[in-house]
Amino acid sequence: xxxxxxxxxxxxxxxxxxxxxxxxxxxxxxxxxxxxxxxxxxxxxxxxxxxxxxxxxxxxxxxxxxxxxxxxxxxxxxxxxxxxxxxxxxxxxxxxxxxxxxxxxxxxxxxxxxxxxxxxxxxxxxxxxxxxxxxxxxxxxxxxxxxxxxxxxxxxxxxxxxxxxxxxxxxxxxxxxxxxxxxxxxxxxxxxxxxxxxxxxxxxxxxxxxxxxxxxxxxxxxxxxxxxxxxxxxxxxxxxxxxxxxxxxxxxxxxxxxxxxxxxxxxxxxxxxxxxxxxxxxxxxxxxxxxxxxxxxxxxxxxxxxxxxxxxxxxxxxxxxxxxxxxxxxxxxxxxxxxxxxxxxxxxxxxxxxxxxxxxxxxxxxxxxxxxxxxxxxxxxxxxxxxxxxxxxxxxxxxxxxxxxxxxxxxxxxxxxxxxxxxxxxxxxxxxxxxxxxxxxxxxxxxxxxxxxxxxxxxxxxxxxxxx
Amino acid sequence: xxxxxxxxxxxxxxxxxxxxxxxxxxxxxxxxxxxxxxxxxxxxxxxxxxxxxxxxxxxxxxxxxxxxxxxxxxxxxxxxxxxxxxxxxxxxxxxxxxxxxxxxxxxxxxxxxxxxxxxxxxxxxxxxxxxxxxxxxxxxxxxxxxxxxxxxxxxxxxxxxxxxxxxxxxxxxxxxxxxxxxxxxxxxxxxxxxxxxxxxxxxxxxxxxxxxxxxxxxxxxxxxxxxxxxxxxxxxxxxxxxxxxxxxxxxxxxxxxxxxxxxxxxxxxxxxxxxxxxxxxxxxxxxxxxxxxxxxxxxxxxxxxxxxxxxxxxxxxxxxxxxxxxxxxxxxxxxxxxxxxxxxxxxxxxxxxxxxxxxxxxxxxxxxxxxxxxxxxxxxxxxxxxxxxxxxxxxxxxxxxxxxxxxxxxxxxxxxxxxxxxxxxxxxxxxxxxxxxxxxxxxxxxxxxxxxxxxxxxxx
Numbered sequence: 001x002x003x004x005x006x007x008x009x010x011x012x013x014x015x016x017x018x019x020x021x022x023x024x025x026x027x028x029x030x031x032x033x034x035x036x037x038x039x040x041x042x043x044x045x046x047x048x049x050x051x052x053x054x055x056x057x058x059x060x061x062x063x064x065x066x067x068x069x070x071x072x073x074x075x076x077x078x079x080x081x082x083x084x085x086x087x088x089x090x091x092x093x094x095x096x097x098x099x100x101x102x103x104x105x106x107x108x109x110x111x112x113x114x115x116x117x118x119x120x121x122x123x124x125x126x127x128x129x130x131x132x133x134x135x136x137x138x139x140x141x142x143x144x145x146x147x148x149x150x151x152x153x154x155x156x157x158x159x160x161x162x163x164x165x166x167x168x169x170x171x172x173x174x175x176x177x178x179x180x181x182x183x184x185x186x187x188x189x190x191x192x193x194x195x196x197x198x199x200x201x202x203x204x205x206x207x208x209x210x211x212x213x214x215x216x217x218x219x220x221x222x223x224x225x226x227x228x229x230x231x232x233x234x235x236x237x238x239x240x241x242x243x244x245x246x247x248x249x250x251x252x253x254x255x256x257x258x259x260x261x262x263x264x265x266x267x268x269x270x271x272x273x274x275x276x277x278x279x280x281x282x283x284x285x286x287x288x289x290x291x292x293x294x295x296x297x298x299x300x301x302x303x304x305x306x307x308x309x310x311x312x313x314x315x316x317x318x319x320x321x322x323x324x325x326x327x328x329x330x331x332x333x334x335x336x337x338x339x340x341x342x343x344x345x346x347x348x349x350x351x352x353x354x355x356x357x358x359x360x361x362x363x364x365x366x367x368x369x370x371x372x373x374x375x376x377x378x379x380x381x382x383x384x385x386x387x388x389x390x391x392x393x394x395x396x397x398x399x400x401x402x403x404x405x406x407x408x409x410x411x412x413x414x415x416x417x418x419x420x421x422x423x424x425x426x427x428x429x430x431x432x433x434x435x436x437x438x439x440x441x442x443x444x445x446x447x448x449x450x451x452x453x454x455x456x457x458x459x460x461x462x463x464x465x466x467x468x
Numbered sequence: 469x470x471x472x473x474x475x476x477x478x479x480x481x482x483x484x485x486x487x488x489x490x491x492x493x494x495x496x497x498x499x500x501x502x503x504x505x506x507x508x509x510x511x512x513x514x515x516x517x518x519x520x521x522x523x524x525x526x527x528x529x530x531x532x533x534x535x536x537x538x539x540x541x542x543x544x545x546x547x548x549x550x551x552x553x554x555x556x557x558x559x560x561x562x563x564x565x566x567x568x569x570x571x572x573x574x575x576x577x578x579x580x581x582x583x584x585x586x587x588x589x590x591x592x593x594x595x596x597x598x599x600x601x602x603x604x605x606x607x608x609x610x611x612x613x614x615x616x617x618x619x620x621x622x623x624x625x626x627x628x629x630x631x632x633x634x635x636x637x638x639x640x641x642x643x644x645x646x647x648x649x650x651x652x653x654x655x656x657x658x659x660x661x662x663x664x665x666x667x668x669x670x671x672x673x674x675x676x677x678x679x680x681x682x683x684x685x686x687x688x689x690x691x692x693x694x695x696x697x698x699x700x701x702x703x704x705x706x707x708x709x710x711x712x713x714x715x716x717x718x719x720x721x722x723x724x725x726x727x728x729x730x731x732x733x734x735x736x737x738x739x740x741x742x743x744x745x746x747x748x749x750x751x752x753x754x755x756x757x758x759x760x761x762x763x764x765x766x767x768x769x770x771x772x773x774x775x776x777x778x779x780x781x782x783x784x785x786x787x788x789x790x791x792x793x794x795x796x797x798x799x800x801x802x803x804x805x806x807x808x809x810x811x812x813x814x815x816x817x818x819x820x821x822x823x824x825x826x827x828x829x830x831x832x833x834x835x836x837x838x839x840x841x842x843x844x845x846x847x848x849x850x851x852x853x854x855x856x857x858x859x860x861x862x863x864x865x866x867x868x869x870x871x872x873x874x875x876x877x878x879x880x881x882x883x884x885x886x887x888x889x890x891x892x893x894x895x896x897x898x899x900x901x902x903x904x905x906x907x908x909x910x911x912x913x914x915x916x917x918x919x920x921x922x923x924x925x926x927x928x
Contacts, residue, residue: 004839006724007851011835014858018828021862021871022821028869029817033782041767041775044783044795044813051793122475 038106040097048109054078055108055130057090057100059139060167060354065090066101066177077178082139084174085146088198089137089352092177095184099198103298104133104353112358129359136165136354144464145170148457153193153445154424155200155331158461161339161430161439163369164348168461171199201301204328205443208414208450209248209265209396210426211323213337213384216262218285219273220380227383230258230273238268241314245271245322248413248449262387263395265411267322274321279308289337289375296349296372297332304329324415335441337375338409338428341388342436345381347372389433396451397429400459405466406433409458411450422446427454431462438465470528477525478787481518482818488514488570489822492829495563496836508562512550515570519543522577522791529792535580538587542576545569545591549598553900557605559907560900561837567830568896571881574823578810579803579884581791586803586884597890601897608901609908615845618669621662622694628655629701656702656710657891661898663698663714664721664852667691671725672845692722703742706752709863709875713856715739720855721848760873773800777868780806780813788816803884805876809868823882824865831858834899842909846902853895 028036037044053076057066065086069079078094080086091099093108101108111118111128121128145156145168158168173195175187180196187195197203207214220227234253238245245268247253253266261269286306287293295301307326308317319325332350340347348369355366376384388408391397400407409429416422425447430436440458447453473480491511495504523539546569553565572594580587608614632655670691677684695718702711719735746753755770763771763778776799784794796802796810803810812820834854841847857880864879866872878885880892 003727006727007835007839010720010724010851010855011832014831014862015828017862018824018858021866021869022824024871025817025821025865025869028778029781029785033778033785036764037779037782039764039767039775039779042779042783043798044779044789047789047794048783051789119476119479123472125471125475 034106034110038103040102045097045105045109048106051127052109052111052130053127054093055132055359057104057108058132058134059137060135060165061139062134063139065135065137066093080177083176083178085139085142085170086137087174087177087195088171088200089142089169090135090177092180094177094181098196098300100133100135100352102300104356107131107133107356107364112362112364113360114358131364132357132359132361134354134357136167136352137169138167138468140468141168141461141464142170144168145457145461146172148460149442149444152447152453153199154443154447155198155203155441156443156457156461157200157331157335157439157441158465159335159339159350159439161342161436162348164339164350164372165354165369166350166352167438167465169198169200169352171197171203198300199331199443201297201299201330201332203330203443204302204304205331205424205426205445206324206414206416207327207329207334208323208412208424208426209267209270210334210410210412210414210428210450211320211327211329212262212265212270213341213388213410214286214289215270215273215277215282215321215323216258216387217289217376217380217384218277218282219258220383221285222276222278222281227258230261232256232261232266232269232272234261234266234268236268238271238318240271240275240318243271243315243318245318259387259390262410263390263393265391265396270322271318274318275314277317277321279310279312279317283308289340290333291327291329295333295336296347297351299332299352301332302330304333323412331441331443334426334428334443335439338430338441339439340375341381341384342408342430342439343381344378345376346374385433388429392429396449397427397455399451399455400429400462403459403462405431405462407431407458407462408433409455411455413449413451416446423448425450425453427451427458429458431465438462473521474525474528474790477521478790478816480521482787482816482822484514484518484521485815485819485822488518489825489829492563492567492826496832505562508566511563511566511570515546515566515573516543518570519546519573519577522573523580525791526577526581529790530581532584534584538576538580538584538591542573542591545595545598546573552602556602557900557904560605560903561833564830564833564896564899567826568881568893570826571879574811574815575807575882575884577791578796578807578814578882581814582797582803582810589886590884590889593886593889594893597893600890601893604894604897605901605904608898609904614665614849615669615672618666618673621666621669622691625659625662625666626694626697626701628659629698629705632656633701633705654885654887656707657887658894659698660713660717660856661853661891661894663695664717664849664856667695667718667721668845668848668852671721671848675725675844692718699742703746706750708746708753708756709860709877711742712739712863712875713859713877715742716859717852717855721852724851725844725848756873756875760870763870773806774868774870774874776800777806777809778870780809781817781869784813784816786817788812788814788819790814804878805864805874805883806868807879807883808865811882824861827858827861831861837899837902837906841902841906846905850899850902853899857892857895 054068059065066080068076071077089099091101093101097105108130110131112131113128118128141158149156149172153172156170159166173193175195233255236247236250236252247267253264291304291306305328308320316325320327349372351367356364388410391410392400392407396411397409407429412426413423425444427450428441430439440461442454442457444453491507495507498504527535550565553560579590674684674688699711699715723731759770759774763774767775791814794813796813799806831854834850838847838850860877863875863877867874878888
């Protein structure tokens with residue numbers, strides 16, 4: 001009665017079970033954990049700070065954006081040499097964490113110093129040097145964007161459409177990260193200005209006329225062959241189903257085709273297009289462009305929203321088609337849509353962390369530009385690009401015409417609140433239209449028209465980029 | 469000197485644990501106990517080093533002098549246990565005693581770090597349990613009464629579980645314990661043992677009847693039904709881990725006795741059906757499932773425990789944060805169901821993977837013993853205890869690492885908990901009792917062969 005093969009079957013079964021579990025466990029610890037533990041819910045980050053000196057954050061060119069330093073009382077503090085300039089982009093680590101300080105927290109608190117040195121320090125009871133992080137941020141471009149925005153509330157994003165590198169990200173009003181912890185009560189209570197909010201990624205704004213890019217794309221999709229036959233006569237005012245639409249500042253654009261309507265940003269014509277669209281397809285297109293979807297970024301961001309559906313009334317449809325309505329978008333999302341258009345329809349994953357090195361500069365890991373997803377066909381992107389060139393050549397973006405570099409883009413003047421005429425100024429576009437190099441997206445709260453206010457800001461950033 | 473020890477302690481502990489683990493597997497390569505003896509001595513050395521260093525680091529970091537006293541008493545307990553087994557039961561398995569002490573040691577270190585009070589209670593429970601269970605091997609090997617009460621085990625076990633279902637206190641969403649004179653009992657821990665004895669007795673009878681060509685099926689089916697009722701009562705008490713363990717024990721023991729792969733098929737089918745049924749019937753099953761699928765989406769609610777556990781393991785990394793340098797107390801019920809996460813966080817994942825290997829070596833010893841026994845009854849008891857042990861380890865470690873959904877069971881001898889420690893020690897000592905029986909059998913065998921050789925010699 002000594003038949004042992006059943007026992008071997010049982011042993012094999014449990015060995016297989018445990019092998020699978022241990023492989024999973026090792027995989028988690030080695031590959032998934034570094035990401036998973038970089039969560040604000042992980043209170044253990046404070047434990048790491050007791051063993052490691054937080055690493056330094058650099059700009060793309062190696063300027064120090066954040067480092068550990070001694071203050072006048074010889075106490076170790078986090079020092080941000082550029083003060084307000086990178087308040088949101090680099091963030092702070094002194095009262096909670098934000099920006100790169102949050103996104104790269106675990107890297108900054110993990111030491112990849114040479115093994116011998118690490119052991120020696122641990123034996124001596126001294127802390128090791130955490131890893132350093134190189135960002136994609138360009139100090140000159142950031143400064144240009146910061147200065148150009150001036151005293152306006154708003155945000156600027158500049159990124160490379162072909163790689164996804166974010167070169168500048170400014171949000172105003174700002175704060176000094178060096179003192180944010182001491183002034184926390186005051187800064188966080190300022191609900192009028194909300195300086196802690198990174199408007200570039202978290203601010204939700206009505207897109208205004210920049211949304212005509214989306215409406216245009218949907219019209220192209222519904223009329224792939226005959227979109228050029230579109231014709232409309234603008235009398236400065238449109239009356240449809242008891243809804244009244246007016247062009248900005250009461251302009252009358254006269255007879256116009258699709259390109260004219262886009263270049264002049266004619267509200268009446270786009271409201272008219274709204275009446276022609278299939279709403280469910282329109283919603284699909286908005287979804288393709290990531291409205292209401294997650295965005296591939298490690299920045300803290302808000303989700304944009306597009307709310308039309310089969311039950312929406314005429315007023316909402318018309319308003320939405322020209323960029324008002326209940327649509328909301330973040331400047332980051334706007335920059336991503338623009339990047340996809342510039343990059344033949346393909347969205348590259350945006351990133352702001354270029355590489356991680358140990359404190360001696362040995363590279364630990366590098367971010368490779370990564371394709372996220374195609375948002376539209378190459379042909380659609382090509383047409384949108386041509387139309388956006390037209391905006392600069394003949395339309396609302398004329399201030400960017402005839403420069404040493406070429407620009408394509410779209411302006412927007414997003415009305416907000418109940419007082420007629422108050423509007424946020426938008427511009428989103430890219431330079432070197434044949435081989436797009438830089439996407440710039442600008443929003444200025446309550447400034448006025450996009451063409452008059454946001455376009456000059458964008459120009460100063462493009463100038464800075466090409467002067468470098 | 470002490471800063472150097474503190475700085476390097478996590479590496480030293482990981483290395484010592486790796487050495488200990490290595491010595492758990494080396495003896496399998498040698499046949500005679502004499503050759504294996506050296507490995508066991510080394511194990512004791514590593515075990516004591518781990519405990520002394522662990523407690524010293526704990527004292528240096530926490531500055532609490534009590535930890536030194538606790539540590540000293542714990543060392544006395546380990547040495548006493550090892551010596552008593554050597555003296556009283558020379559033919560018991562030294563490695564099982566060593567592993568038993570190692571599990572207790574890891575538990576003591578982490579518990580002393582987490583809560584002085586719980587550490588003290590755990591120590592007292594362990595000390596009393598070791599003393600009490602010291603007689604178990606003798607009872608098992610010498611009285612041989614075990615097999616007389618087979619049906620009593622079945623009904624008594626089911627009765628105890630039913631009482632809990634009706635009267636029991638609600639703990640963490642499952643009714644699995646009740647208190648007598650201030651001590652909380654979790655009867656299912658003890659019912660597991662009689663459940664194994666019940667099945668072993670029944671299946672031995674069944675196999676005897678089959679061999680004799682007698683009608684066995686009604687008897688078998690009735691017993692199986694009684695066995696499955698344990699599972700149902702546990703499921704109704706919302707003790708999912710318990711229900712699963714009982715079910716798996718039953719499936720594998722029946723499979724081993726009948727030697728029929730269909731049993732495994734039926735078991736897999738039953739498991740799948742039971743899981744689906746549980747998912748549909750019980751909201752707490754759905755919650756557990758949800759927290760397993762997308763813990764980070766429910767990080768504030770159902771996923772809180774498991775995400776904290778994953779943070780603990782991940783932040784600790786390969787070598788751990790060091791004793792007293794992490795935040796294992798951030799995990800709810802860390803001393804019981806999540807002790808493995810606390811070990812991983814502070815002692816490191818290399819240490820905790822070694823711990824898994826030590827558990828596996830214990831399982832292999834039990835299985836090895838089962839295979840070497842001649843009587844089916846003892847083969848089945850050893851098998852049942854082995855399955856119970858290894859599957860419980862799998863459920864708890866798989867649960868806290870998010871490999872499988874959480875079932876809320878303890879890591880035997882490492883987790884805090886009186887019932888769990890006592891019940892596990894009883895099972896370990898039943899195994900030791902079977903070692904004694906095997907040794908006696910070998911002796912009898914030895915005497916018979918000796919006589920024969922002498923006869924042959926005389927005839928020549």
